[in-house]
Every structure is written in C-alpha cells, then in structure tokens.
Amino acid sequence: MKKIFVGALTAALLFANSTDAARYFTQGDKIGSATPYGDNVKIGKYAQTSDAKIYYEVYGTGEPILILHGGGVGTPYELGKILDELKTSHKLIVMSTRGHGRSEIGHSPLTYEQKADDALAVLDDLKIFAPVQIFGFSDGAYTAYEIAALYPERVERIAAIGAGTLTAGFFSGEMKLSDLENFDKKFIDEQKKIRPEPERWQEFCNAYMNFWSKMNVGAETFGKIKCPVLLIVGDEDDHAPVATVLAAHQLIDNSRLCVVPKAWHTAFLDNFDVTAAAIRQFVNAPIETLTPAKKVEYNSKH
DSSP, rough: OOOOHHHHHEEEEEESSTSSSEEEEEEEOOOOOSSSSTOOTTOOEEEOSSSOEEEEEOOOSSSSSEEESSSOOOOOGHHHHHHHHHHHHHHEEEEEEESSSSSSSOSSOOOOOHHHHHHHHHHHTOOOSSSSSEEEEEEHHHHHHHHHOOOOGGGEEEEESSSSOTTSSSSEEEOOHHHHHHHHHHHHHHHHHHHHHHGGHHHHHEEEEEEEHHBSSSSSHTTTTOOEEEEEEETTTTOOHHHHHHHHHHHSSSEEEEETTTSOOHHHHSSSSHHHHHHHHHHHHHGGGGOOOOOOOOOOOO
C-alpha cells in the first residue's frame, strides 16, 4: 500500500455540512478555500449516466473549464485555492468523479472510457457541446487525456498536473478504510455522511486499486491528442516522476512542459505560486497562440 495510498492521503477533506469549514486531509489549520467545493449542496446538481448519478457544481461566468480532481479519496476541494482564482474569469464545472464524494459508484468495471463518458454526461446535462478547456489533477488528468483521445471535438485544451506515461504495476497494493481512518478518523466519518453509498466504499477502493494496477497509458493515448496540452509536474513527484511527464510531452503533438521546483505530486499545494502562474497563462491565452513547444531530442552522448 505505497504509491496510490500515499497519493490518496493528499486529497481534500470535505465536511458533511456545507456551512462548515473544509480542510485538506491532515492539513491542520491551513485553509484552502472558503468555498466547500464538492459539497456545496445549495448549488449542486446531478447528471445521470448509464448506471450512476454524477454530482457537479458550477461557478463563475465566461469560457467553461471542466475541473477533474484526483483519485482515490480525492475531492474537488483539494484544488480549492486555484478554483477560487479561476472562477473569477471562467465558468467552472466542478464534478465529483464516480465513487468520490456525492457521486454514485455504479456497477460497471472502472475504465477511463467510462470516466470520459461520465464527464461528457455532465457537460451534456449543461448543454455544453462546444469544445471546453479541462483542468485535471492526477486521475483527473488521465481522464482528460482519454476525453481528448476519444472525443477530440469536445476538448479545446488541457491543463494537466501529475500525469505522465504509465505502465501496469507501477501502482499496486491496497487501500483500506481502516488505514485511512488511522490517519484521520474525521475524514472517514464525514465522508461517509456525504457519500450516497458509504457501505460500498471499501468495495470501491478495491476496484479502484485493481483498475490502477493494470493501467497502461502511452503512445496509443498521447498520440491521439491534438489539442494544446500544458503538462505540470513537481520535481519531487514520485507518483508521476518527471521523466514520465517528459515522455508524455514528447508524445503529444501540441504540448508544453512546466516542472515546478520543490514540489511533490500535489504541486498546486507545495508551490502554489509557480503552478497557478503556469495555469493562469495557459487558460487565458488565445487558442491561436498555443503553438507546440519544440521537441528536443535527447542527448545520447555522455
């Protein structure tokens, strides 16, 4: 229970009552946002997929950005500080992905095709059929890649944090609720209150880890992505090591790369200023200016 377990513990903690403060898991007194993203039931809605209801919230006005949080026990609130900034200039569609927060688990096997279809169900529910920007972290970034590969007409650009090439077996182990509870019982107790199927949470954790342990993401996916992509990675990321994100950069036709100094997988928490500046520049740039970065060959001489 190593890489994916540790990554899951960086996800945000939501309180069951949207009038309460929210916090990151084990973050102590640090506050990410005054808005309880993912548990703002006053504005929350549901989109129906083939076998699950997917919860989402909408903030701001302007060109839309679909927001996809991290996996495991990730929640939209983990991105709260950046969302506070983005919603001043864009319309944010903030969804809780299948099996997370207020979204149902469903009964079909987990796949990225399924995750992509869930995201489009939310956009369809809002009658947004034109290409949109997508901002995804980790699992959310891989979902964004899949949407762009399968449905290129629905994606204008992607800002991705912590998601490079991936080979089966890189993530392995278990994710047990009892272990999560040992780290933060309040997280488990209050997440159970907002989940529509809390009794299935461990079942979902098992399915999620099985799904991730078999995942391969490489040239077949990245080679199909034609929209502009911003790849962001912390220089200390052990979930998506810099080399894997660089490899993805080499495989995507129209990409640019930002390595965030002194930052782990959660670069948006570890070095907010650098991460936010890169995202801000990318999402606000006129689409015609987002030309591909030059792909530089590796120096084979040592």
